[in-house]
Amino acid sequence: GRIPTDFIASRLGLKELLPPYLSPELSTEELLTGVSFASGGTGFDPLTPRLASVISMPDQLLLFQQYKERVRGAAGDARVADMMTRGIFAICAGSDDVANTYFTMRARPGYDHASYAALLVHHAAAFVDELVKAGARKVAIIGMPPIGCVPSQRTMSGGMERRCSEGHNQIAVAYNAGMKRRMEEMQAKKKSTKTKLVFMDIYGFLMDMMMRPRAYGFSDSTMGCCGTGLLEVSVLCNALTSSVCTPVSDYLFWDSYHPTEKAYSILTDFVYDNYVKKLLLD
Numbered sequence: 001g002r003i004p005t006d007f008i009a010s011r012l013g014l015k016e017l018l019p020p021y022l023s024p025e026l027s028t029e030e031l032l033t034g035v036s037f038a039s040g041g042t043g044f045d046p047l048t049p050r051l052a053s054v055i056s057m058p059d060q061l062l063l064f065q066q067y068k069e070r071v072r073g074a075a076g077d078a079r080v081a082d083m084m085t086r087g088i089f090a091i092c093a094g095s096d097d098v099a100n101t102y103f104t105m106r107a108r109p110g111y112d113h114a115s116y117a118a119l120l121v122h123h124a125a126a127f128v129d130e131l132v133k134a135g136a137r138k139v140a141i142i143g144m145p146p147i148g149c150v151p152s153q154r155t156m157s158g159g160m161e162r163r164c165s166e167g168h169n170q171i172a173v174a175y176n177a178g179m180k181r182r183m184e185e186m187q188a189k190k191k192s193t194k195t196k197l198v199f200m201d202i203y204g205f206l207m208d209m210m211m212r213p214r215a216y217g218f219s220d221s222t223m224g225c226c227g228t229g230l231l232e233v234s235v236l237c238n239a240l241t242s243s244v245c246t247p248v249s250d251y252l253f254w255d256s257y258h259p260t261e262k263a264y265s266i267l268t269d270f271v272y273d274n275y276v277k278k279l280l281l282d
Contacts, residue, residue: 001254001261004142005090007268008276009034012088021063028074034087037063043097044123047107052100057093057127064134084135085194088279091127092142094120098171099147099257103157113167117174124175125182132195138279140198141179142271144172145206151223152256155230162222176203200275202267209263213252216266221252225260233257 002010005018014033019026021035039055042048049056055063072080101107102116111119128139147153148168157165176199183199190197213221223230225245226237237244237255245251254260259267 001264003261003264004092004268004271005036007265008088008090008272011268011272011276021067031067031070032075032079032083035067037067038092041096041100043093043095043101044120044127045097045101045108046123048097048101051105051107052096057123058130061127061130061134064131068135080135085137087136087138088276089131089136089139090142091124091131091140094124094144094172094175095147098144098168098175099150099153102171103153103165103168113170114174117171117178120171120175121178121182124179125186128183128186128197132190132197137194138196138198140200140275140279141183142200143176143179143202145202146210147172149207149210150257151253152231152233154222155256172203176201196279198275198279200271202271205270206267209252209266216252216263217249218252218263219250223251224253224256225251226255231256 002017006016009015009018015030018034018036019030021037026035037055037060039049039060041052041054042056042060044057046056049059068080068084071083097120098116102111108116108119124141128141131139146164146169148157148165153165153168154162157168180199180201183197187195187197209216209218210221213219224237225248227243233255248254248260249262251260252263
């Protein structure tokens with residue numbers, strides 16, 4: 001299903017789906033109207049992409065530089081400059097750092113919750129800074145959700161009653177507070193430029209969706225729609241090995257980690273009205 005960046009591209013009248021930059025079928029028209037550099041499972045912590053064998057954030061930045069050259073070759077310098085000035089650059093990472101690297105793999109034993117959140121803020125801020133140096137002028141970083149309340153983390157860390165994992169959420173809250181502050185500091189230093197840096201805080205809104213699902217048109221917010229709904233994620237949700245709930249629209253989560261298209265659509269409306277509109281104002 002579609003995710004927030006797809007819905008935002010649609011709201012902006014660009015396209016219905018944001019294609020992956022590395023797609024071999026990427027046309028010149030698609031190239032010029034926006035692409036995604038995302039790599040599922042990556043994160044700000046340099047350990048995360050290595051553990052998951054996915055594309056790191058610095059390598060995504062290199063792909064972005066390559067992308068600019070392809071646009072330049074296809075449409076010229078003026079088009080590149082226009083895209084850098086008017087385009088919206090959305091960054092979303094961090095959840096996999098917390099859920100996988102820190103808690104599941106226990107790969108950062110020397111860090112407590114506060115210091116790990118600070119590590120993520122450090123790397124996230126450095127990424128934003130490099131993106132701005134590369135020419136991006138309207139940059140939004142999407143905050144971390146209540147990761148401890150997604151179905152898989154309830155199952156793994158929430159005890160017999162599958163409560164929200166406080167540890168996961170503590171890191172998310174600390175990261176969000178630190179990153180919001182850092183973005184404001186970075187913005188203050190760029191008053192003389194047209195650079196806009198926005199921190200999109202989705203934690204409270206998503207928590208409300210999880211705690212009061214019926215208010216948003218859902219009947220379940222603690223189980224995924226596919227399989228048992230407890231642990232299956234991504235490719236483990238498939239037609240061969242997993243049953244699928246009906247109707248899907250009753251569920252906040254598609255698998256035990258990712259929201260359904262309906263949930264993403266509701267979240268995008270919140271993000272668009274509260275944050276994207278700020279970026280669009282000249």
